Structures are given as C-alpha cells and as structure tokens.
Amino acid sequence: MAGDVAFAEDESSRFLPNVGAGLYLSSQGFYFGLSAPRLLKNNLRTNATSREESLTYHVITGGVIPMGDLSNIKLNPAAMVQVESGSPVAMHLIMNVIIKDKFEVGGMWRSGDAVGGIIGWNILPSLKLGYSFDYSYGFQSFTYNGGSHEAFLRFDWFKRNRIPAVTPRYF
Numbered sequence: 628m629a630g631d632v633a634f635a636e637d638e639s640s641r642f643l644p645n646v647g648a649g650l651y652l653s654s655q656g657f658y659f660g661l662s663a664p665r666l667l668k669n670n671l672r673t674n675a676t677s678r679e680e681s682l683t684y685h686v687i688t689g690g691v692i693p694m695g696d697l698s699n700i701k702l703n704p705a706a707m708v709q710v711e712s713g714s715p716v717a718m719h720l721i722m723n724v725i726i727k728d729k730f731e732v733g734g735m736w737r738s739g740d741a742v743g744g745i746i747g748w749n750i751l752p753s754l755k756l757g758y759s760f761d762y763s764y765g766f767q768s769f770t771y772n773g774g775s776h777e778a779f780l781r782f783d784w785f786k787r788n789r790i791p792a793v794t795p796r797y798f
Contacts (some may be wrong), residue, residue, distance in 0.1 A: 643669040645680075657690040683711040691725070701725040703733070715739075731757075740765040741774075755781040 649662030662685045671678045689705030703723040710716050716738075723733030723745065731747040740763060747757030762774040 643671075645669065656692070658688065660687040661685070681712045681714070683709065685709050689721070699727045701728075703731070735761070737761075753783040755779075757781075 645665050645667045647662065647664040647666060649660065649664075651660040652658065664683060664685070665680055666682070667680075668682065669680045671680065685707060687705070687707045689703065692702040692704070694700045694702065701724070703721075703725050705719075705721040705723075707719040708716060709718075718738040719735065721733060721735045723731050725731050729749050731745070731749075733745050735741075735743040735745070737743075741761045742764065743759060743761035745757060745759040747755055749755050757779050758777070759779070760774060760776045
C-alpha cells in the first residue's frame with residue numbers, strides 16, 4: 628500500500644471508548660428487547676477520511692405459539708428492527724416450526740438483502756446440533772457473497788445437573 632494516503636496512518640492503537648445499554652424482558656412464551664450498543668459517537672479519523680460513528684438502535688421480539696390441537700407443533704416467530712441514523716431501517720423476520728420440542732425448521736427474510744433457512748435438533752436437553760444458510764439476493768451483496776453455510780453445536784453448561792425443566796428452552 629505504498630503511497631496510499633488512506634493507509635499511511637496507523638490507527639490500531641487509538642483509544643475509542645464507548646458504552647451501550649439495553650433491556651431484555653422474557654416470560655415462558657414471549658421475549659422483547661431494546662438496545663443501543665454504541666451511545667458515544669467517536670470520530671473515526673485518518674489522513675484521508677473522517678467519519679463519526681452513528682447511533683444504532685435494535686428492537687427484538689418473539690415467542691412460542693402452541694398450535695392448539697397439534698400439541699406437538701409450535702410456531703416460533705421472531706423479528707428484529709435496526710434503526711441507524713443516516714441509513715434505511717433494516718428488518719429481519721424469522722419463522723420457525725418446533726416439532727415435539729426436539730426438531731426445529733424455519734426460514735428468515737432480511738429486508739433488501741437475504742433469505743435463509745435453519746434446521747436444528749435437540750439431541751439432549753443441554754445439546755443442540757444444527758445447520759443454517761443464507762442467500763444474498765441484493766445486487767451488491769451477491770456480487771461478493773453468494774451466501775453462507777453454517778453448522779452449529781450449542782452446549783448449555785448449566786443444564787447438566789439441574790432438575791429437568793418443566794418447559795424447554797426456546798430462546
């Protein structure tokens with residue numbers, strides 16, 4: 628990068644403190660959260676550019692809805708809205724179906740950018756295995772990223788020696 632003004636100054640050791648705040652409420656079948664992860668607007672300045680961090684707010688909500696006569700099937704909708712000053716509002720909508728509290732399959736839509744899917748299996752009360760993917764359909768995103776695939780394994784350390792839960796963990 629010789630001669631590139633944007634990289635001429637090393638900003639890696641600059642001190643830029645920040646603070647965030649949030650609220651999370653949940654009950655057996657519902658949750659709601661609100662957060663502001665960066666409340667201080669630091670100035671990100673180099674020799675060539677100057678940009679101030681913008682305030683970002685997140686609102687999340689979701690729940691588990693039993694399907695009446697189909698006692699082994701539950702719907703698990705969720706939504707996240709992200710508001711950032713100077714940017715369009717971003718929305719994530721998710722709908723999963725939980726089968727016998729063991730299996731989960733669902734889909735996701737992210738405004739203007741991507742769709743995706745997920746499948747999961749609760750092997751044990753403390754162990755979950757799954758796979759998810761997303762496919763970017765936005766013109767700019769697709770040029771650089773045709774999608775992603777992820778395998779996951781979640782282990783809950785604190786469920787091993789507890790009394791068995793009356794209701795399973797959904798979120």
